[in-house]
């Protein structure tokens with residue numbers, strides 16, 4: 001997916017992926033992560049997810065990355081924070097107490113940018129990318145986070161029904177991307193209310209550790 005595809009989605013307000021409230025699977029399965037207060041959660045391709053506010057309330061530190069600057073401005077507005085904004089090479093760093101979000105391309109992010117990461121929370125990031133980008137996404141994610149354990153949330157549906165995003169991610173695909181790095185456990189699968197574009201779909205939470 002080209003950057004312009006996403007910038008247009010944000011400009012037109014076509015952000016059906018944005019939940020507007022905390023993700024229920026995150027809320028339900030957060031405890032399996034065994035995080036201590038002040039540990040750091042990395043949220044790739046974060047948009048303006050409300051999950052960040054929820055993680056901050058749980059006393060976690062959060063690092064995110066998002067292509068669209070306006071989305072990140074809205075994220076900080078909704079957090080009630082005025083971010084400090086600094087240019088860092090090709091990225092722009094927005095920061096407030098306990099939260100840093102880089103504006104720019106995830107693939108330009110380095111280990112130095114993110115620092116030590118305890119857990120990755122991937123909701124609607126892996127599923128946002130086409131097959132051709134997913135292997136390199138997973139490799140880069142493992143590299144920058146030094147293989148931090150993950151709570152991964154995916155969708156699964158009959159891919160022939162429509163072209164993504166979101167793309168359908170089967171258990172076999174999760175294995176293909178991550179079996180070399182992690183033990184993979186399906187925590188829960190539940191139907192997506194109203195489906196995706198009217199088609200039946202499952203939302204699944206995975207523990208990768």
Ligand SMILES: C[S@@+](CC[C@H](N)C(=O)[O-])C[C@H]1O[C@@H](n2cnc3c(N)ncnc32)[C@H](O)[C@@H]1O
Pocket residue numbers: 001006007017018019044045046047048049065066067068071104105106107123124125128165
């Ligand atoms: C499907 S949305 C999910 C957003 C968020 N995770 C959520 O749950 O609401 C995918 C997001 O990834 C961003 N994105 C896409 N490609 C990216 C890239 N290469 N680097 C950083 N962000 C990217 C898009 O702008 C979009 O906001």
